[in-house]
Each structure stands twice: as structure tokens, then as C-alpha cells.
Amino acid sequence: MSADAGPRGFLRRFVFCSDHKAIGVQYLVLAMAMSVVGVGLSFWFRAQLAWPGAQIMTPEQYVMAVTMHGTIMIFFVVSAALWSGLGSLVVPLQVGARGMAFPVLGPVGFWTNVAGAAVMVASFFVEGGASAGGWTAYPPLSALRNSGAGALWGTTLWILGMALFIVSFTMGALNVVATVLNGRTRGLTLMRLPLATWTWLVSAVLGLFSFPALTAAAILLLLDRHAGTSFFLPSGLLVSGRPMPNAGGAPLLFQHLFWFLGHPEVYVLVLPAVGIAFDVLAAFGRRPVHGYRTTVWALLAIALLGMLVWGHHMFVSGMNPFLGTAFSVTTLLITAPFALLGVNLLASLWRSRIRFSTPMMFALALISAVGAGGVGGLFLATSAANLHLHDTYFVVGHFHLMIGVVTLMGTFAGVYYWFPKMFGRTMNETLGRIHFWPTVSGAFAVFVLHHFQGLGGLTRRYYEHTQDVFQGPASLHPAVTLLAYVAGAAQLVFLVNFAWSAFAGPKAGGNPWEATTLEWTTASPPGRGNWEGELPEVVGEPYGYAEGPDGTGFRMQNAEGGR
Amino acid sequence: MRRGERGAAGGLVLALFLAAIAVAVVALWFWRGWLPPQASEQARGVDRVISYIAAAAGLILVGGHFVLARFVLASRREGGPAYRPAGRRAELLLSVIPVAVMVAVTEVGTMVLGAPVWKDVHTRQPGDLEVEITGMQYEWLARYPGGDGQWGRRDIEEFDGAINPLALDPRDRAGKDDIVSRGVIVLPAGRGVWFSIRSWDVLHGFNVPAFRLKQDAVPGMVTHLRLVPSAPTPPGAPLEVACAELCSSGHYRMKAKVIVLSPEDYAKWLETAPRFGD
Structure with missing residues (x-):
């Protein structure tokens, strides 16, 4: 492929475009569109929680809204924007490749993802409503078509939408693995990769290992729902007073399969956010990251241990208590490499000369969120503490900090940072600040308060908290809702900034941030084929900052340019 | 020069903000007693674990945020000390120390403080009172074996939502004196209770926040939980069960009351409670 003008025609250029940069932008736009649905749902049910007397929604709508909020935000917002969007954009550029290893998988994967998102949205309009069994879709609730809200067709479409998502993710992950392993330019050894690309590589491998378990679970669930099988349905079921004919299935089997993916999925999303933060910290702190090597080893350790900890979601599920202890131990072991990541993030700021641009602000907030999220994890991973905290707002606050706040801080840092590589322009700094402050302070306030509500035992997925014992923690609901509205509304500033800057932002040169990795050695935006003429040849480490006599x-990583 | 550099003042604000997060978390912890009242002996153990982690993790959180804020603050100084790479020794220490600290802190929490509680709630002791709990959309039922100490057989065909919600087989003599209590669980204070937990339909979570314990009710299997209620509940102020596993739209209203009686009152209740065979 050469740096020509590329194909012509609307369809080839914008719809079935195989250029990784355009696909990256398409994923970001998809994520922004789906975030309107996902965040809108949360605005709706947060109103119900804050003002239960107003009867803003029915209990059926409430469980549908929380289920679909979780599903959409995890798979069609965070994963789409952070993993697929920024990953498609950045990985080929950081490895010095003309494109992804399999260019056709790009548009095919993207449109499969769009189909999955469309199926999820369509599920609101089928008989019985959208899936309402929680984003975890535990059977028997999800396997029985007569179990209540959303059980008739919504859950079937939910399974279909998830299947399309998994197909799409698998294509993207294969592409990332092949591109990083085989597509690196001359001189770019693995230990010279920028950490962002390292995290995409590790998370792609992790996803490829873990998603098949969910695929299997989804197929078995579908069969239980429509083919009369009993993979997850035991004998002796009595639903709405009617004995069911099923026999021999095990509801816990689904939980094992689900979390065999579900937990690694957390790292699939969190690791790239941390990787982006390392790149941004170096570029705006004007010094190399601390502990490049130990960071890479920590990432690999997290990926390996991350596949051995799924049972910590099941401490009170009825799983053998001995297994609970085993999973508690492995889970707490994973705090060791995470602590190492945290220390390396922090130490990367030692004797830095920070340029306080918006990407850096988000990267710094990410460090704080990793710390706060990690601390909550210590409670939940301890099986004895989990006896009290399981399925409370403590869990809700914890996972929102990790797969909500950490991931979005990473996504925002990445979008503000790499925006020139999408549109050849930079985003507006003032709007960036206006976006940053309410987003970060609102998100921290909401999810930290969730933790304290959870200490009070406040159960999650409750339409209304009427128990006396919950009145104290539940009295915070209105305040939390208002804070969430502030943080959510601030995203409009981001959307406006994104759209406006794409067309009218200040023009950026090839390297507006004076960063050193390969994506900054080419034009903004890079043309087709990414580099005119020869591909860059890497001669050294990715983070060549704090150079020169003073x-x-x-x-630059290819030793051309720089100062 | 660069647009971002005018933001040095922003750095000061950000440093203060980061420090404030840590301070706010600590302040919230002490603001009020967040944990529900302790109504079981096991609650003390669980709270001890939670407090230990809060102290250890809180120190890490506060320390980390102060370091972060300090680095952000220090980096605003023009002409401050220039960057130099950390030496091998520093890098080694910065790797080994956090790993060792985290492993020590967390494994002490789970193995030293947590494991005894975990074992206690999962091990039946001789002399424990066995109570069967059944969850169904959207209510809780308790069953006691009666004077003979034998559980009556279930026969799903006998299910009747109004009069026989546990589907006890009327032909089984052992079931005649079983006591079935709908929405109210009566327990003696100071005696170990071994719950055998079942579900008719979907997953439910047997959860009494004041006991600090929960255990899923799973159809097709029996799960267990042991606890010792610490004191009789005052009249009119029972403990509350709040379902802790999503069971469709009525999840939030799947409640029950737990009344803890003195051993004497419990014995009296046991004698006068209606039997299944009556």
C-alpha cells in the first residue's frame, strides 16, 4: 500500500473504509451515540432513586434500565471508545505500520459492532421489553421466558447483541495482536513499544482467551431459552406456581463461565487506560516513564492472574467456601502488580516538568481513580468483608471507579492527546477545562459516596429502598443523583468540543505536543499509508524526554527531528 | 509558548483537589457510623475485617494522594531539580516495597482476620439450630422441623401458593409438626443457627444487613450459613431481610422480618406456633 489519495466514492471512503484511523473515529462516534442512550438510562433511574415518591418509572422499567445501562456502557461505550476506537487509531501508528495487519477486518468488525448496538437498542421495543436480568444475565432469571420483566424476547436479543459484540471484539483483538507482533517497523523491538500499545496487546490476548467462555455460555443460555435444554436449569423449579419440566442443570455453571470472561474484561478495559496514562504522563511531564520494564512485567502478571480470580464475584453464590478462600488469595495477589503499576505511575511524576494541558489533567486524575478504585477492591476481594458488601452500592461504586472513571479518564486523555491524528487539529483547551472539572469532581463524588452507602448495606438494583435499616444511606440518593447529573451534563461540553474542533479547531502540526513516539513523526492527520515514503526506523526507547544539556x-523514537 | 503551560495555576488547584479527595474520604468515614447495628456475633468479626482494611488501605490512599499532589505541586517550579533516571537500587526498592506491602497488608486481612470468620459462618457446630429458608418471587419462608427434629418431605405437586407454599407432602408423618412461617423468621438469642437456604424459582440473596452476612438462594441446591444472633430484638423493631440477588422487578420488595427472642421466649413460641398438620 502506498500513500496515495485512497479510494473514492462515499461508500468506500466513509462506510466500508478500511483505513484504521477512520475506523477509530467511527468507533468513537458510535460510542458517543451509544453513551447518549446509556447515560440517558442512568439519568432516568437516578431520578427514580432520588425521588421515589414521584413514580418516575415502573419497577419493570427500572430493572430494564439498570440492565441495559450496564450492558451499553461497558460494551458499546467504554469498549468501543477506548479499546476499539483509540486502539484502531493508535496501534498501527505507534508500531510504524501502514495499517492494521488485516485491513478488511476493520470495517467488518466495526459494522458488526454497530449491528450489536442496534440489536441492543431494538430490544427495548420487543414484546416484554428489554432484558432486565442485570448485565450479568444470571440464570434461571435469564433462562426462563416466564420469569418476569424482559424475559420474553428482550433477553434473547441481549444474547444476540452480545454475540455480535464478541465477534466484533475478536476481529479487533486478532488485528491488534497480528499488527503488534508482525507489523512493527524496523528497530521496534517489543521492549521499545510505547506502553499504550503494550496494554492494547496484552488486553487483546487476554480478551481472546476469555471471551470464548462467554460465547459458550451465551449459546447454552440461548438453547435453554428456546430449545428446551436444561444447561442452567435444575430440577424442581417452580415458577409463578407452575412446576417446570427442566432437570439436571446448574445455575452456578453460568456464573463461572460469565465471570471467566467478566473479570478479565475489566482488565481488557482498564489496562489500555493505564497505558494511555503512561504515554501522556511522559509527554506532558517531559520525562521518561519510571520503570518501563517492571511495568511490562506487571501488565503480564495482571493478565495471567486476571484469569485466575473470577470466583471473587461468587463468594456468596453457593460456591464451595474453600474455593472462596482460594479466590480471595489469588485476588489479593493481583494487588501486587497493580501496586507496582500505581507506584510507577506516581514515580513517573518525580522531577517532572508538567505541562498542564487537558490530556495531562485527565491522566493525573486517572492515577487518583486507580488508587481509589484499587482500595475499594481490597475490601471486596476479602471474602469475609464481602459477606457484608456483596451486591451493595459498595460494589457499584467500586466497579464504576474502575471500569467507569479510570477507563473514561484514559479515554478522554487519549482523545484530547491524539485528536490531531484524527482531524489534524487540536481540541479547545478552555472547553477542555470546563469539561474536566465537573466530570472529575462529579464522578469522584458520586462513586465515593456509593462506597459509603454500601457500607450501610444498601442493596443494589433496588427500585426503592424501603427498609428501615437503609434509611440512613438511602437519604444520600438525591445528592448523588444531582452530582451525577452535573458530571453527565458536562459531557455535552466534550461533545461540542469534539465536533467543533474537528472542523474548526486550531490546526496542529505533525507533533504539537513535542512527543516522541512514532505517531508524532508523521503528518496530522497522517495520510493513507500513514507515512509518506519510507516507514520510520526506530533507534531507541519510546520516551526520549529530558534530553540535552539542560x-x-x-x-524522537526514530531520531529524526526532536530538540 | 504552549497553550497548556499557562495552566501552572491549574496545577496548584489540581494538587489541592487531589489532596482533598483523600481528606474527603477519611472525613466521610468518620462522619457517621455507616455500618448497620451489629446483631450477630459474626458481625463483630466482619466489622473488624472491614475496619482493618479501611485503616490499612486508607493509609495507602492518603499517602498516595499526598505524594501525587506533592509531585504535581513540585513540578510547577521553574528551574527545580532536573530529571535524572532512578538508579537500579531505587528502581528495585520501588518495585519490591509496594509488592511486599500490598501482599502483607491484604493477606493479613484475609488470612489472619478474615479466614476465622469465613470458616465460622460456613461450619455447622453441634447443637446448632437448623432453620430452613426458602426464597421465591417475592417472599421469604422459614421452616422449623418441629418437636421430632425431622424435616417433612416435599412434593412439588402439592404446591399451593395460599396454603402450602413449601409443597410439604401431607402424607409424610415427619412433616406434620413442621412449622412454616411466612415473612417472619424467629430465632433464639445466643444459640448457633445453621441456615439451609433454598429457592423455588430464580436466584435470591438471603441478606440481613444487621447480621452482616448474606448467602445466595440457588434453585436446585441447598446453601448454608451459620450465625449466632447476639440479643433479643426489642418489640416492634425486628431485623430486616433484604433480597440481595436480582430476582426481577419485585426484587426491591422481597423482604422479611427477623425476630430474635430470648431462649425462654423462643421455646414458648416453638410450642405455640401452628404446625403444618394442624
């Missing part, structure tokens, strides 16, 4: 220079 320590303020920088060296």
Missing part, C-alpha cells in the same frame, strides 16, 4: 530537549 534536560528540556527531546529525541
Whole structure:
């Protein structure tokens, strides 16, 4: 492929475009569109929680809204924007490739993802409503078509939408693995990769290992629902007073299969956010990251241990208590490599000369969110503490900090940082600040308060908290809702900034941030084929900052340019 | 020069903000007693674990945020000390220390403080009172074996939502004196209770926040939980069960009351409660 003008015609250029940069932008736009649905649902049910007397929704609508909010935000917002969007955009550029290893998988994967999103949205309009069994879709609730809200057709479409998502993710992950392993330019050894690309590689491998378990679970669930099988349905079921004919199935089997993916999925999303933060911290702190090697080893350790901890979601599920202890131990072991990541993030700021641009602000907030999220994890991973905290707002606050706040801080840092590589322009800094402050302070306030509500035992997925014992923690609901509205509304500033800057932002040169990795050695936006003429040849480490006699220079990874 | 550099003042605000997060978390912890009242001996153990982690993790959180804020603050100074790479020794220490600290802190929490509680709630002791709990959309039922100590057989065909919600087989003599209590669980204070938990339909979570314990009710299997209620509940102020596993739209209203009686009152209740065979 050469750096020509590329194909012509609307369809080839915008719809079935195989250029990884365009696909990255398409994923970001998809994520923004789906975030309107996902965040809108949360605005709706947060109103119900804050003002239960107003009867803003029915209990059926409530369980549908929380189920679909979780599903859409995890798979069609965070994963689409952070993993697929920024990953498609950045990985080929950081490895010095003309494109992804399998260019056709790009548009096919993207449109499969769109189909999955469309099926999810369509499920609101089928008989019985959208799936309402929680984003975890535990059977028997999800396997019985007569079990209540959303059980008739919504859950079937939910399974279909998830299947399409998994197909799409698998294509993207294969592409990332092949591109990083086989598509690196001359001189770019694995230990010279920028950490962002390392995290995409590790998370792609992790996803490829873990998603098949969910695929299997989804197929078995579908069969239980429509083919009369009993994979997850035991004998002796009595639903709405009617004995069911099923026999021999095990509801816990689904939980094992689900979390065999579900837990690694957390790292699939969190690791790229951390990787982006490392790149941004170096570029705006004007010094190399601390502990590149130990970071890479920590990432690999997290990926390996991450596949051995799924049972910590099932401490009170009825799983053998001995297994609970085993999973508690492995889960707490994973805090060790995470602590290492945290220390390396922090130490990367030692003697830095920070340029406080918006990407850096988000990267710094990410460090805080990783710390706060990690601390909550210590409670939940301890099986004895989990006896009290399981299925409370403590869990809700914890996972929102990790797969909501950490991931979105990473996504925002990445979008503001790499925006020039999408549109050849930079985003507006003032709007960036206006976006940053309410987003970060609102998100922290909401999810930290969730933790304290959870200490009070406040159960999650409740339409209304009427128990006396919950009145104290539930009295915070209105305040939390208002804070969530502030943080959510601030995203409009981001959407406006994104759209406006794409067309009218200040033009960026090839390297507006004076960053050193390969994506900054080409034009903004890079043309088709990414580099005119020869591909860059890497001669050294990714983070050539603090160079020169006075320590303020920088060296590009291909040694051309720099100061 | 660069647009971002005018933001040095923003750095000061950000440093203060980061420190404030840590301070706010600590302040919230002490603001009020968040944990529900302790109504079981096991609650003390669970609370001890939670408090230990809060102290250890809180120190890490506060320390980390202060370091972060300090680095952000220090980096605003023009002409401050220039960057130099950390030496091998520093890098080694910065790797080994956090790993060792985290492993020590967390494994002490789970193995030293947590494991005894975990074992206690999962091990039946001689002399424990066995109570069967059944969850169904959207209510809780308790069953006691009666004077003979024998559980009556179930026969699903005998199910009757109004009069026989546990589908006890009327032909089984052992079931004649079983006591079935709908929405109210009566327990003696100071005696170990071994719950055998079942579900008719979907997953439910048997959860009494004041006991600090929960256990899923899973159809097709029997799960267990042991606890010792610490004291009789005052009249009119029973403990509350709140379902802790999503069971469709009525999940939020799947409640029950737990009344803890003195051993004497419990014995009296047991004698006068209606039997299944009556």
C-alpha cells in the first residue's frame, strides 16, 4: 500500500473504509451515540432513586434500565471508545505500520459492532421489553421466558447483541495482536513499544482467551431459552406456581463461565487506560516513564492472574467456601502488580516538568481513580468483608471507579492527546477545562459516596429502598443523583468540543505536543499509508524526554527531528 | 509558548483537589457510623475485617494522594531539580516495597482476620439450630422441623401458593409438626443457627444487613450459613431481610422480618406456633 489519495466514492471512503484511523473515529462516534442512550438510562433511574415518591418509572422499567445501562456502557461505550476506537487509531501508528495487519477486518468488525448496538437498542421495543436480568444475565432469571420483566424476547436479543459484540471484539483483538507482533517497523523491538500499545496487546490476548467462555455460555443460555435444554436449569423449579419440566442443570455453571470472561474484561478495559496514562504522563511531564520494564512485567502478571480470580464475584453464590478462600488469595495477589503499576505511575511524576494541558489533567486524575478504585477492591476481594458488601452500592461504586472513571479518564486523555491524528487539529483547551472539572469532581463524588452507602448495606438494583435499616444511606440518593447529573451534563461540553474542533479547531502540526513516539513523526492527520515514503526506523526507547544539556530537549523514537 | 503551560495555576488547584479527595474520604468515614447495628456475633468479626482494611488501605490512599499532589505541586517550579533516571537500587526498592506491602497488608486481612470468620459462618457446630429458608418471587419462608427434629418431605405437586407454599407432602408423618412461617423468621438469642437456604424459582440473596452476612438462594441446591444472633430484638423493631440477588422487578420488595427472642421466649413460641398438620 502506498500513500496515495485512497479510494473514492462515499461508500468506500466513509462506510466500508478500511483505513484504521477512520475506523477509530467511527468507533468513537458510535460510542458517543451509544453513551447518549446509556447515560440517558442512568439519568432516568437516578431520578427514580432520588425521588421515589414521584413514580418516575415502573419497577419493570427500572430493572430494564439498570440492565441495559450496564450492558451499553461497558460494551458499546467504554469498549468501543477506548479499546476499539483509540486502539484502531493508535496501534498501527505507534508500531510504524501502514495499517492494521488485516485491513478488511476493520470495517467488518466495526459494522458488526454497530449491528450489536442496534440489536441492543431494538430490544427495548420487543414484546416484554428489554432484558432486565442485570448485565450479568444470571440464570434461571435469564433462562426462563416466564420469569418476569424482559424475559420474553428482550433477553434473547441481549444474547444476540452480545454475540455480535464478541465477534466484533475478536476481529479487533486478532488485528491488534497480528499488527503488534508482525507489523512493527524496523528497530521496534517489543521492549521499545510505547506502553499504550503494550496494554492494547496484552488486553487483546487476554480478551481472546476469555471471551470464548462467554460465547459458550451465551449459546447454552440461548438453547435453554428456546430449545428446551436444561444447561442452567435444575430440577424442581417452580415458577409463578407452575412446576417446570427442566432437570439436571446448574445455575452456578453460568456464573463461572460469565465471570471467566467478566473479570478479565475489566482488565481488557482498564489496562489500555493505564497505558494511555503512561504515554501522556511522559509527554506532558517531559520525562521518561519510571520503570518501563517492571511495568511490562506487571501488565503480564495482571493478565495471567486476571484469569485466575473470577470466583471473587461468587463468594456468596453457593460456591464451595474453600474455593472462596482460594479466590480471595489469588485476588489479593493481583494487588501486587497493580501496586507496582500505581507506584510507577506516581514515580513517573518525580522531577517532572508538567505541562498542564487537558490530556495531562485527565491522566493525573486517572492515577487518583486507580488508587481509589484499587482500595475499594481490597475490601471486596476479602471474602469475609464481602459477606457484608456483596451486591451493595459498595460494589457499584467500586466497579464504576474502575471500569467507569479510570477507563473514561484514559479515554478522554487519549482523545484530547491524539485528536490531531484524527482531524489534524487540536481540541479547545478552555472547553477542555470546563469539561474536566465537573466530570472529575462529579464522578469522584458520586462513586465515593456509593462506597459509603454500601457500607450501610444498601442493596443494589433496588427500585426503592424501603427498609428501615437503609434509611440512613438511602437519604444520600438525591445528592448523588444531582452530582451525577452535573458530571453527565458536562459531557455535552466534550461533545461540542469534539465536533467543533474537528472542523474548526486550531490546526496542529505533525507533533504539537513535542512527543516522541512514532505517531508524532508523521503528518496530522497522517495520510493513507500513514507515512509518506519510507516507514520510520526506530533507534531507541519510546520516551526520549529530558534530553540535552539542560534536560528540556527531546529525541524522537526514530531520531529524526526532536530538540 | 504552549497553550497548556499557562495552566501552572491549574496545577496548584489540581494538587489541592487531589489532596482533598483523600481528606474527603477519611472525613466521610468518620462522619457517621455507616455500618448497620451489629446483631450477630459474626458481625463483630466482619466489622473488624472491614475496619482493618479501611485503616490499612486508607493509609495507602492518603499517602498516595499526598505524594501525587506533592509531585504535581513540585513540578510547577521553574528551574527545580532536573530529571535524572532512578538508579537500579531505587528502581528495585520501588518495585519490591509496594509488592511486599500490598501482599502483607491484604493477606493479613484475609488470612489472619478474615479466614476465622469465613470458616465460622460456613461450619455447622453441634447443637446448632437448623432453620430452613426458602426464597421465591417475592417472599421469604422459614421452616422449623418441629418437636421430632425431622424435616417433612416435599412434593412439588402439592404446591399451593395460599396454603402450602413449601409443597410439604401431607402424607409424610415427619412433616406434620413442621412449622412454616411466612415473612417472619424467629430465632433464639445466643444459640448457633445453621441456615439451609433454598429457592423455588430464580436466584435470591438471603441478606440481613444487621447480621452482616448474606448467602445466595440457588434453585436446585441447598446453601448454608451459620450465625449466632447476639440479643433479643426489642418489640416492634425486628431485623430486616433484604433480597440481595436480582430476582426481577419485585426484587426491591422481597423482604422479611427477623425476630430474635430470648431462649425462654423462643421455646414458648416453638410450642405455640401452628404446625403444618394442624
